Structure formats: C-alpha cells, structure tokens
Amino acid sequence: MSETVATDYLDCLLKSWSTKSNEPLSWLNQLRARAIDHVSTQRLPTKRDEEWRFTDISALTRLSFQSAQPHTNLQTQDIEHLYLKEAKSSLVFVDGYYSPQLSTHVDPAVLQVGNLSTFLLTHASVLESHFGQYVKFDNNVFAALNTAFLRDCALIIAPKNTAIAEPVHLLFIATQSEVTCYPRCLIIGEPGSNVTFVEDYVSLRETAYVTNSVTEISLSANAHARHIRIQRESAQAYHLANCAVSLAHGSNYQSVSISLGAQISRYNLNVQLVDEAAECTIDGLALISDNQLADTHTCIDHIKPNGISRQQHKCIVNDKAHAVFNGKIIVRPYAQQTNSSQSSRNLLLSKTAQIDTKPQLEIFADDVKCAHGATVGQLDQEEIFYLQSRGLSEATARSLLTYAFGAEIIDRIPVSSLRQQLAQTVLNQTRGNKL
Template structure:
C-alpha cells in the first residue's frame, strides 16, 4: 500500500457504511475478527475498536491479484483456523537467554499478555514512561489517546484487524528534551499450543521535542517450539521536532509461524529516525514499514536484513513519503536466500513538488545461495520535485567462485569460505545495531545459520 490515507486514520461508522451489502465480505476475515474481539467496554478505546471492526467487515484478505501482494500468496494462511491465544502461559517456559539479552529496561508480553514479573522498568530517568496501557495514569492515557491508531495506513486490513482487537498496548513515552541512555527492549514471546493461535501485539512510541531514545522490538518463540500461530503486530512511532529515535526490529518467530507486521512512523521537522529491521523467522512473514514526513529537514535511515532458507517467504514493503524540503533518506536492504526460500522487497520513495532539495538513496542487494532460491525486488522512486538528488538500485548475485577460490588459496576450506562471505554480507547491517549483546547474538546466528 502507499501512504496516501487521511490523517483521520480510521473513518467513522457513517463514512464506512457505504452499503449494507458490503458487510462481512470475507468469511475468513470475519472469523479472525471474532477471535480477536475483546469484551465490550466504555470510552474512547472501545469506540476505536468498533470503528476498526466495522472497516474490517468491509474488507477482504489480500490476494496475489492485488499489486501490493503480487508476490506473496496468503492462501496457505487462509487454510488455518486460528484461535485467540490463551492468556499468559507459565512464564517458566521462557528461555532465560531471551530475558538476559533483553537488558535492564524491558517490557515482556507472553502470547500478547503483559508479564509484569518478567518486565523491568524501574531504572528509567524522570520524564520517561514505559508500561502497558492499563497501568498508565489518566494523563498518560490521554497522551496515548492522542496518537494511538492515528498514523497513516490505518485502513490496511491487518492494521485495522489489530486495532479492532486491542486489549493492551506496550507504551513508551519520552518527555521533552529527555535523553534515555540505555535501550528499551519490548519483547513479545509466543508459546505455541496444540491449536493454531493468533496474537496481536501493539506498540506506541512517542518521542517529544528534543528527546532521544533507542527501542528494540523483538518477536520470539521458545527454543525448539513447534506449532502454528499468527502474529499480527502494529507499531506506531511519533517523533516530534528535533527528536531522535533509534529503532531495532527483530523477527525470529517459529519456522511454522505466520508473521504480519506494520511499523508506521511520523517524523516532524528536524527529527531523526533510524531503523534496523532483521527478519529471520516465520514460514511466511511480511513487514510494512511506512514513514511519513510532516516537517522539513528530517533524516531517515533504514537498514534491513532478511535471511531465510528452507521454503520460507519473507516480504518487506517500505514506503517513505518525503513531503517537505531538505529531507534526507538512506535505505539499504539486504536479502540472503537459501534452499527454496523466496524473498520480496518493494521499496517506494515519494518526493512531491513541495519536497525540494531532498536527498534520497535506496539500494536492495540480494545474495542467492541456491539455484532454487528466489527474490523479487522492486525499488521505486516517484518524483515530481525538480531540484532533488535521488537514486535507487537493486542487485541479485550468487557467491563468486573467484572469491571462494581466493579464500581457499589462503588455507580456508570451501564451506568455511562460503560462511565467511555470507557473514561479511550480513555484518554490514548487523554492525549498525546499537545494542552490543543483541548485535553479538545476531552475528552468532549468522555464523551458525544453515546456508542451503
């Protein structure tokens, strides 16, 4: 999808109710909606849910006939009957390493339910609020109300489904001019059960004027977990004037899982946003990364790494709307594809006429490790401004025999030579991650990864 939706986000019921014949257009989607629906309550959050649910009932699950989903077939997803994930399971099933790497400042959700006994948010500076929605004070909830489900792209079907089923939210609020020195880790653990389950994590990060914060958003399952589940995640990041957010997103779900994620970022003038998006897990995964510039002279840096094998499908769609002058955008997304896996990259950069003196660069580099590995790449620039500096490109290659031979001539066997080259390819992205423990863990994952 493109970022061309009104900031009013989800429309009201009257605007949505075009005709009663459009209700419940997709029986499977309505079944998912029924599973994620939470008990009714009063107040603004219920109104938000109701409007989103009304929109979902007018929608359908995307198919390959739609341009935005042309290379990603959801027919296998439709064959699974998902049930709402049971409330928080025994936390002892969690792997200690996951919590150790989560650091000192963390929120932990298990199967979509907040786990306060695993979370640690006491060592935060004044002016920083980190918690789940139900634990916030009334003024803090009012701040959340101003931003929750207000980002562009709220009408996308899976985003609306998430909004319709909001039961809790991981919230990070950073006050004006506050600098958070240590990263805040948002850990979402799924413990698969005997039946296929669906959980819908929701995050909201608000960095007020002049503030700085690093956030790690981490989707995991327990080690050697078996079972099918769907994670439908939405994260909204609001960056005020001259604020800086460094965001690391790691998806390492079960190889039988489905993962659909949305990251919607709003950047005010002079703000900076850096994203490191790592995709490793999931039978089928999709990440929609959407950046909306609302003021001049913003800086946006997007680094992405997809590393898949077996028959995994990983789809990354990004859209950057640079609507004001003097904006800078740099994007590098790499894919390492082995066995019969299939990677998709579609990156759009919009530069309308008001966005003069924009500097935007986009590059997608792909490494295929198997004759049956596949990648579909489509970097795009849509430019109507006439005084800009913009470039985009894509490369698809295999490991070079000459490079392997050179390493062999230095006493390295062929298998280790392949690993060394793959590691170097991935390290360019991973080395930018600001959390040392996570960076080392991911580098170890690349080193021990089955390359196909």
C-alpha cells in the same frame, strides 16, 4: 485463496470480536468498533492484488481462528536467555499480554514505559491523540484486525530534552499453538529526546500461529530514535506487521530490521517526513532458507524540504526460500532539496532460491538528489578461489563471504549483546552453503 475460505476466516474473526467487545464505549472502544467495521468491508489480500502478488497467505486461513489467551506459567528463568544485558527497561508480553512479573522498569522520571492499562490511567489524552493516527486501517485489513482486537500495548514516552543511554527492550514471546496474537507498540519522542528501543519477536515452541503486529512512532522536533526490530519466530509461524513513523522538524529516525523466522512474514514500514530537515536511515536484512517467504514493503515519503533518507536492504536466500522487497521513495512537490538514496542487494545461495526486488522513485520536485539500485547475484567465484588459495575449504570460504554480506547490516545495531547474538546466528546459518 478462494473468496469463500477468506470470507469464512474474516467472518469467524468478526464473530469472535462481537462476544468480547460489549464494554461501555470509551474512545478506545470506539476506535476498536471503527476498526471492526472496516474489517467487515474488506477482504484478505491475494496474489491478484498488486502489493501482494508475490506473497500467498492462503495457508493461514487453515489455522484456528481463536485469539491467544493470557498465559501465566512462564518464570524469569524460562526466558532469561532472551533478556538484553544493556536494557534496564524490559516490557515482556506473552502471547500478546503484558507480563509485569517478567518485566523491569526504570525510574518514570527518567523514562516513561508501561502497558496500556497503566497509561490509560495516567496518559489517556496522549494515547487518544496518537493511537491509530499513523497506521491507517481503512484499507489495511491486518491493521484493522490488530486495532479491533487490541487488548494491550507496549508504550514508551521519551521525555523532552532527555537522552536515554540504555535501550528499552520490547519482548514479544509466543507460546501457544494455532492462535493469533495482536502485539502493539506506541513510541512517542518528545522534542529533543533521544531513545533506543528493541522490538523483539520470539517463540518458545516450533509451532504454527499468527502474529499480527502494529507499531506507531511519533517523533517531535529534534527528537532521535533508534529502532531495532528482530523477527525470529517459529519457522511454522505467520508474521504480519505494520509500522508507521511520523517525523517532525529536525527529527532523526534510524531503523535496523532483521527477519530470520516465520514460514511467511510480511513487514510494511511507512515513514513520513512531515516537516523540514527530517532524516531517516532504514536498514534491513532477511536471512531465510527451506520454504520460507519474507516480504518487506517500505515507503519513505518526503513531504517538506531538506529531508534526508538512506536505505539499504539485503536478502540472503537459500534452498527454496523466496524473498521479496518493494521499496518506494516519494518526493512531494514542496520537498525541494531532498537527498535520498536506496539500495537493494540480494544473494542467492541455491539454484532454487528466488528474489523479487522492486526499488521505486516517485519524484514530483525538481531540486532533489535521489538515487536507487538493485542487484541479485551469487557468491563471487573469484573471491571463493582467493580464500581457498589461502588454505580455507570451499565450504568455509562460502560461509565467510555470506556472513560478511549480512554482517554489514547487523554491525549497525547499537546494542552489543544483541549484535553478537545475531552475528552468531547468521554465521551458524551460513555454514556449509553450496550452490
């Protein structure tokens, strides 16, 4: 990517912002203004940057620079196949804008969910104390752009000592071509709360566009959250996402991330165990083919003692697709008695598929138990032969083994209807693979 093209792209965004941001400066608009100031001092990452050396995003600079506009033509029947039957609360955003007519809410006394305009009226001080506190934008141009162009947000507050049995569905639907959408989520778990939410990105059209999303999660003492993230956008789309999680004393965060769509996708997940006895389990699966590129960067940061983290990331790569995984675990000097493990397992389904994986450990404490490992390989020929000896064709044998490899992650999704949908998707995509 040339510096000129990248600069032109950011210049156009800066000009676009200036025509829409002349409201009186509240704390939120001040946050936006700080973010756009950081955009003006940064540049788009290139393959010369270490954290982006496998991911070339120069193609997105050739798209239109316009932000998506509100879209009001969708009806419930147009998207009913996307709803989750277990979810009593669904927040639907179309091209980044909240759609109240497509959304459903439970009793606010049980669970507080809504969008930005609603929560600014009722929880302004809470939002001010959390917005922009976890995903930093001082050295992250995409997080800065999301914050600068912030117009709406999916919000969940799980009340103190309350367990929410049903999942909350945060559904982000893309319908427009050659635009940029800026979805945002903020999830707050009060002390002793327990919540499950699904962050779901889908497209109704096979077209080119950009999704630039930010999710911030704050769990107070002994709070629990299960976060299922599904990226199944258009195969021509560009999906750039940042998620940051802050874990207080005794809190527990469980994440399952599935990446299926987009021409180029990049997901940055940063989890900080900021107090003692916090736990996290991070599972991920990328299933890509054709010329897709899926890049996942994670950082699990143990700051205080007695933290536990478990991570398993899998990639299934076919055709000329390229998967990237970089997983870093940091154990700070005061984080004694940390117990952490990380596994990167990768499956190549063609001779032209490519995987770059880099698990990392940075340990600054001496009383810890940490392990990591990575494997890259093909389907086991002996296992294929065994299944053939039981009467299956070679194609069926390959499909079943590939499906089993991915199903280990999908089976950890606690929402039955979504788990079945994704299992069928994986099965459909793995049929007839040949190496």
